[in-house]
Amino acid sequence: MRRLMNLPCVVALIVFGAVAHAGHDPVYASYDLAPRAASADVGVQPLGYPTGLVGAAMGRDRLLRHALATLGLELKTFAFRRGPDIVDRLGGQRLEAGLVGDMPTLAAIAAGDTLVAGVVKFSTSAVVSREIGLMENLRGRRIAYVEGSSAHYTLLEGLASAGLKESDVELVAMPVNDMPDALRDGTVSAFAAWEPAPAIALAQDPAHRIVFRGRSTDYLLISRQFAEAHPEAARQLTAALVRAIRWMQRRRDNIETAARWAMADGARLTSEPTQASVSQAVRITRAELLDIPALPTIPASAHGMQGLGGKLGLLQRLGKIPHTVGAAEVTQAFDYDGLAAVLSAPAKYRLNNFEYDR
Numbered sequence: 574m575r576r577l578m579n580l581p582c583v584v585a586l587i588v589f590g591a592v593a594h595a596g597h598d599p600v601y602a603s604y605d606l607a608p609r610a611a612s613a614d615v616g617v618q619p620l621g622y623p624t625g626l627v628g629a630a631m632g633r634d635r636l637l638r639h640a641l642a643t644l645g646l647e648l649k650t651f652a653f654r655r656g657p658d659i660v661d662r663l664g665g666q667r668l669e670a671g672l673v674g675d676m677p678t679l680a681a682i683a684a685g686d687t688l689v690a691g692v693v694k695f696s697t698s699a700v701v702s703r704e705i706g707l708m709e710n711l712r713g714r715r716i717a718y719v720e721g722s723s724a725h726y727t728l729l730e731g732l733a734s735a736g737l738k739e740s741d742v743e744l745v746a747m748p749v750n751d752m753p754d755a756l757r758d759g760t761v762s763a764f765a766a767w768e769p770a771p772a773i774a775l776a777q778d779p780a781h782r783i784v785f786r787g788r789s790t791d792y793l794l795i796s797r798q799f800a801e802a803h804p805e806a807a808r809q810l811t812a813a814l815v816r817a818i819r820w821m822q823r824r825r826d827n828i829e830t831a832a833r834w835a836m837a838d839g840a841r842l843t844s845e846p847t848q849a850s851v852s853q854a855v856r857i858t859r860a861e862l863l864d865i866p867a868l869p870t871i872p873a874s875a876h877g878m879q880g881l882g883g884k885l886g887l888l889q890r891l892g893k894i895p896h897t898v899g900a901a902e903v904t905q906a907f908d909y910d911g912l913a914a915v916l917s918a919p920a921k922y923r924l925n926n927f928e929y930d931r
Contacts, residue, residue, distance in 0.1 A: 600842055601658070604651050608666035613646045613799075613806055616659035616671035619838035620750055621767050622849070623858035624693045624791045628652075628672050629834035630817035633930040636923050637813040644806050652842045654748055657721035660794075663687065669799040670810050674698075674723030674767070675790045679885055683898040686797045688909035690811045691869035693791040696861035698727040699771040700785040702763035703756050703778070708735035708785050714762035717747040717755055724749075726884055727787030728765035729891060734785070739891075750843055753777055768857045769849035776853075793869070800909070811911045812922035814869055820927045822863050828855045830929075870912065 606614065617628025631637065632650035641648050651668070653659050656677030662668045664686040672693055673681070681687040705711060708731050718725050732738065745761055752764040753774040764770070767789060774781045793814050800807035821828045832854035836847045862868060881903055888894045915922045 598654060598658070601653070606651070606662055606667045610666060610802075611645055611647065612666075613641050613648050613670070613803075613810065614668050615648070615650045615810070616653050616662065616668045616673075617650050617838070618654070618656065618659070618672055619652050619835045619842060620654060620748075620847075621791075622769050622832075622835070622854050623862040624672050624674075625835035625839065626821065626828070626831040626854065626858055627693050627814065627817045627862075629838055630820065630831050630929060631810075631813045632838075633834065634813045634816060635928040635930065636816065636926060637809060640809040640812075641806055644803065644809075646803065646806055652838050654842065655719050655722055657719075660684070660721075663794060664796040664798055666798075668796070670793060670795045670807075672791060672793055675792070675881060675884060676723045676726040676888070677721060678792050678794060679881060679888060679894060679898075679903070680721065681794055682903055682906045683894050687906050688795045688797050688800055688807075688911075689907045690793040690795050690807070690909060691814050691912045693793055693814070693869065694861045695790050695865050695868065696768070696788075697786040698724040698765065698767045698789040699783045699787075700728055700731045700763055700765045701752075701756060701771050701774045701781055702784045703759070704780045704782075705762060706782060706784060708732065709737065711735075711763055711784075712737060712741050713743070715743045715745050715760070717745045717752045717761045717764035717766075719749055719766070720746055722749075722767075723789045723791070724765040724767050726888070727785065727789065729887065730787045731765075731785035733887070748843070750839070750845070750847065753848060756781060768861065769847070769853055772853050772857065773848045795909070795911070800911070804911075808911045808915050808922070812915045812924060815912075815915060815922075815924050816927060818862065818869055819924060820929070821858065823927075825855060828858055828863070830931075832858070870916075 619625040638648045656673035659671035659673050660677045660681045663671050718728050749766050749770050752766050752770050755761045756774055757777050795807050829851050832851045840846050889896050
């Protein structure tokens with residue numbers, strides 16, 4: 574089951590390219606991520622919905638904190654702007670778990686030491702443009718993106734569908750929360766992003782339109798090293814994911830509460846309030862998570878590589894992930910049985926009990 578453990582540095586260079594500058598956000602410098610054994614540190618993304626709401630709830634889950642404390646572990650969550658920033662710190666007793674999209678998930682799997690514990694959303698990322706209705710008309714235009722993200726993959730897919738390459742456009746690395754305003758003021762002609770950035774942009778100006786959508790899935794990743802050293806703790810983290818989803822499914826008020834938490838976490842991360850409304854967050858969370866049957870279970874398509882296989886192939890053709898990574902490595906990461914164990918023991922893992930900080 575151990576594989577590719579000598580590749581992390583190589584993969585980081587191949588997958589993320591010039592991402593290092595974004596991975597050194599000044600806010601991160603204040604994070605205590607020194608390797609330590611008695612901690613369960615989780616990377617969350619408050620700027621993306623519905624994943625940000627799930628991470629906000631998990632970080633405020635008193636049942637999770639108590640369960641981990643009985644195992645001698647302290648729960649801490651750390652907010653990041655992008656999935657690649659989490660993947661770069663996953664494992665090695667720094668981050669024990671993280672909520673990231675499918676392209677960062679593939680990068681984490683390629684680097685080794687990663688298990689996929691469950692699905693956090695099943696939706697789309699989008700390319701949004703201003704007064705440009707077709708992807709092929711973006712040739713030579715400035716397009717904002719987040720390097721190494723699921724939306725980056727959607728952009729690559731959209732460009733390929735129009736017969737364009739990355740070199741045919743001008744890619745502009747940009748924080749996702751800055752993209753709607755950059756589109757409105759003409760700094761860029763388009764951007765590739767996950768929700769709520771597309772919803773914010775469409776609400777800003779009727780000239781903004783979606784020109785391409787690509788399927789996007791977010792996952793809870795757990796360090797294999799952590800799961801092997803602390804199997805019950807890994808299951809407790811997985812149980813907290815299930816609890817967060819079930820809690821939000823119970824009442825709209827709970828979704829609104831989680832949205833406000835995520836917005837507060839995002840404001841602390843970026844030093845500015847979000848432009849999204851609570852009602853937008855509720856709509857997005859219902860459409861991309863709560864109204865999808867069976868989540869957070871791992872879909873059969875992921876096991877069969879029908880979902881991620883195409884993305885892996887495209888990323889390899891584009892030189893983003895080495896060809897030494899194949900379906901076997903992805904399947905091994907998805908073979909983690911923690912979610913099945915948790916779902917089969919709902920009373921033990923208190924899946925229908927909810928105690929959150931207020």
